[in-house]
Amino acid sequence: MKKIMIIAASAAVLLSSCVSQKKYADLEAQQQETQDRLNTATVKLNSCLEEKAGATAKANALEDQVADLRRTNADLIETKGNLTTLTTKGATNLEKSLESLKEKDLQIKTLRDAVTRKDSVTLALVTSLKGALGNMADEDIEINVEKGVVYVSISDKLLFKSGSYNVTSRAKEVLGKVATVVNAKPDIEFMVEGHTDNVPIKNAVLEDNWDLSAKRATSVVRILQDEYGVPPQRMTAAGRSYYIPVASNDTAEGRAKNRRTRIVVLPKLDQFYSMVKEGMDEASKK
Incomplete structure (x- = not known):
């Protein structure tokens, strides 16, 4: 009996030992499966975290771009306003510039017309003088125009004797012809x-050469006034x-x-300006 009990106990111990080993294997298998799942979940979690970090960075970059675009848009709106203002001012300034150019063109045209009219008067005077003195020798009398001024140069040998300021008889004939032209153009x-x-x-x-040149000029002026009736207020004597x-x-x-007497027709600036003013007045009426 005692042996039977010992055998039964041993069998029970052996049977109990066999069941624990199987369960252990199952638990070990479950543990491995759980560990695999945990590893897989960890990998996925890390991947998700990386994706989240990337998405967050992209979101931040997009927010920065949106902010930049908003600032750019605001700048463009401001620039557009400024350009509109500038365009308006530019149009106004351009209109003023064009108007100023028109006025300047009108002034230039008027001045040209006045100069043309003055040149016509000068040409008529030269033609009259050359016609009146045409039979005189070229070396004794020269008529030329410089910068719109008419010059009549008469040689010393024709007008005076050496060292003298008394006008010769031959010279009076020349001065008479000049006086005829001058008197015709008052x-x-x-x-x-x-x-x-x-x-x-x-x-x-x-006294000296100054004195001689001045006395010769006044001698000619006196002849023109006293013998040929040229109004003295129209003449100037200069040495x-x-x-x-x-x-x-x-x-x-x-x-x-160099020994010569020169008659210089003085430009009357008041007449020239009168021509300009008349031209401006006529242009303003158009």
Whole structure:
């Protein structure tokens, strides 16, 4: 009996030992499966975390872009407003500039017309003088125009004797022809200039070359006034001495050219401005 019990106990122990080993294997298998699932979940979690980080970064970048776009849009709206203002001002300024150009064009045209009319008067005067003095020798009388001013240069040998300021009889004939032209054009004024060479002169009557040139000019003016009726208020007498030569004083020929009397037709600026004003008034009526 005792043996039977020992055998039964041993069998029970053996049977109990066999059941625990199987369960252990099952538990171990479940544990491995659980561990695998945990590993898989961990991998997925890490992947999700990475995706979330990437998505967050993209979201932040997009928010920054949206903010930039909003600022850009605001700047564009402001710029558009400024451009509109500038365009309006530009149009106004352009209109003013065009109007100013029109006025300047009108002024230029008016000045050109006035100059043309003045040139016409000058040409008519030159033509009259050349017609009146046409039979005189070229070396004795020269008529030219410089910068719109008419000059009549009469040589010393035609007007005066050497060192004298008394007008010769032959010279009076020339001055008479000049007076005829001058008297026919009462709107012109002129200056008579006396010029000498650089040879010094001094005697009981003449102090120096200044004195000689001035006295020769006043002698011509007196002839034109007293003998040919030229109004004195239209004439000016001036002595220039030897300081404005037309040739070298180193030769006899040059000194002869420098000894001369010159009649300068003075430009009447008031008449010229009157022409300009008339032109402006006529243009403003159009």
